Amino acid sequence: MKYDGTMRFEELTSPDVAALDRDATVLVLPLGSVEQHGHHMPLGTDTLLSHAVSLRAAERSAGKVLVLPPPWYGFSAHHMAFAGSITLRAETLMAMVEDIVGSVVHHGFRRIVIVNGHGGNGPAIDLLAATLGHRHHGAARIAALTYFQLARDAIAALRQSRPGGMGHACEFETSMIQHLRPELVHSGLAQTTYPDPGSRYLTTDLLGGSAVRTYHDFQDLSDSGTLGDPSLATPEQGAAFFDAVTQALTAFIDDFRGWTPPGRTR
Numbered sequence: 001m002k003y004d005g006t007m008r009f010e011e012l013t014s015p016d017v018a019a020l021d022r023d024a025t026v027l028v029l030p031l032g033s034v035e036q037h038g039h040h041m042p043l044g045t046d047t048l049l050s051h052a053v054s055l056r057a058a059e060r061s062a063g064k065v066l067v068l069p070p071p072w073y074g075f076s077a078h079h080m081a082f083a084g085s086i087t088l089r090a091e092t093l094m095a096m097v098e099d100i101v102g103s104v105v106h107h108g109f110r111r112i113v114i115v116n117g118h119g120g121n122g123p124a125i126d127l128l129a130a131t132l133g134h135r136h137h138g139a140a141r142i143a144a145l146t147y148f149q150l151a152r153d154a155i156a157a158l159r160q161s162r163p164g165g166m167g168h169a170c171e172f173e174t175s176m177i178q179h180l181r182p183e184l185v186h187s188g189l190a191q192t193t194y195p196d197p198g199s200r201y202l203t204t205d206l207l208g209g210s211a212v213r214t215y216h217d218f219q220d221l222s223d224s225g226t227l228g229d230p231s232l233a234t235p236e237q238g239a240a241f242f243d244a245v246t247q248a249l250t251a252f253i254d255d256f257r258g259w260t261p262p263g264r265t266r
């Protein structure tokens with residue numbers, strides 16, 4: 001079933017929202033960042049991507065999905081050595097998301113998914129899923145995910161780069177922007193960096209999944225700010241990644257729609 005109208009929350013009127021089946025509608029809040037993406041990619045890469053992925057997943061979903069307008073900024077302290085990076089304090093990011101989710105729960109929405117597109121937001125969204133889930137228990141179900149982790153198996157099967165080739169402004173992100181907004185990619189300026197994080201317990205790879213948490217300041221890992229291999233990026237690869245991540249997100253949303261309704265614990 002194709003959604004019969006806009007998927008963009010900001011394009012609805014207040015009466016449109018009041019008339020929605022707010023129990024059946026899944027609301028998606030994309031998150032990202034405004035931060036350096038090497039010498040060849042735009043500052044807004046992460047938010048551009050999470051928004052585009054969310055809109056396409058909403059379109060592919062079997063049911064009604066609305067995508068909230070994303071707040072542009074995220075937690076980017078580790079990028080501040082590079083010009084143009086803007087960071088919220090972690091507590092500001094959390095307070096902002098708490099207020100947005102609190103508002104839509106106030107208006108009766110009961111199924112909310114936070115779709116994150118920036119690794120640096122990961123710890124905050126983990127905590128938000130727990131704290132907001134507790135706060136709105138009985139009123140709404142809230143899930144949070146990072147979309148490229150949701151699709152990690154599919155991305156791993158498509159990637160050309162060896163471990164370390166996907167991290168930041170890398171094969172993955174560059175291909176995705178080449179597919180969606182090619183005019184924003186300056187491929188001739190791209191620089192490849194396979195960073196050495198200094199220990200077998202650490203990884204910078206997008207799919208790396210180390211159990212250890214520590215602070216990586218990007219200026220210590222890369223002169224250009226890039227982690228990984230953008231030279232392997234192509235628009236065709238971007239189309240394949242985009243299809244894989246939107247399919248994974250659609251599958252999640254359609255499953256989430258069937259989770260135990262809020263207020264019923266079993």
Ligand SMILES: [Zn+2]
Nearest residue numbers: 045046169173
């Ligand atoms: Zn990024």
